[in-house]
Amino acid sequence: MKAAWYEKIGAADEVLQLGEMTDPNPKAGEVLVEIKASGVNPSDVKIRAGARGDLQFPQIIPHSDGGGVISAVGEGVDQSRIGERVWIWNGAFGRADGTCAELIALPELQAVKINNEVSYNSAACMGIPASTAYYGVLANGSVKNKTLLISGGAGAVGFYGIQIAKLAGANVITTISNDEKAKIANNAGADKIINYKNENVFEKIMEYTNNDGVDRIFEVEFGGNLSLNEK
Secondary structure (H helix, E strand, O other): OEEEEEOOOOOHHHHOEEEEOOOOOOOOOEEEEEEEEEEOOHHHHHHHHOOOOOOOOOOEEOOOEEEEEEEEEOOOOOHHHOOOEEEEOOOOOOOOEOOOEOEEEEEHHHEEEOOOOOOHHHHOOHHHHHHHHHHHHHOOOOOOOOEEEEOOOOOHHHHHHHHHHHHOOOEEEEEEOOHHHHHHHHHHOOOEEEEOOOOOHHHHHHHHOOOOOOOEEEOOOOOOOHHHHOO
């Protein structure tokens, strides 16, 4: 199979290698997935760059998220799963082989079925971005009829956070930094969009909520926005 990998930490253009590797075989309880899309997350970049310390393994295929099709199954896995379209989570967490390859073998629990309407690109965002958004928005209970502030509405996590919050019945305020990002947040369904580069976020929130403020904050940049959030 073709794959990208690295054997030392450093800048991507210095350490990443591309070439052929031996095809993996699914062990008992595992599935073999033909990768159609691989998702890159900040954690992948930080590990490769050395921000998380030394390498866990001598050779690493990066990326935890992905989307693809199950092409084979190991012992104990139902044969009917072959041909199933799936999204992958934690592909590279605690493992040497992630999704930046044509094939990956991993526990069947980490390959979750998707329907035909879900694109592989979307599937590759379900792991870290969408799951983080889901827990961030809903972990503290229902948000129905509540007003939420979601920072960074154009980022992957914020983008999914807006959609999840709206589906759950919330009123959503979000922040962005330019017009292009405002369009992304608008497409996600945000009710109020504030450009933190040229608008006073606190004043705009209080104006929009009739000085009631927000019920919850979904924060993706805690340190950077602490002074706003503590108000």
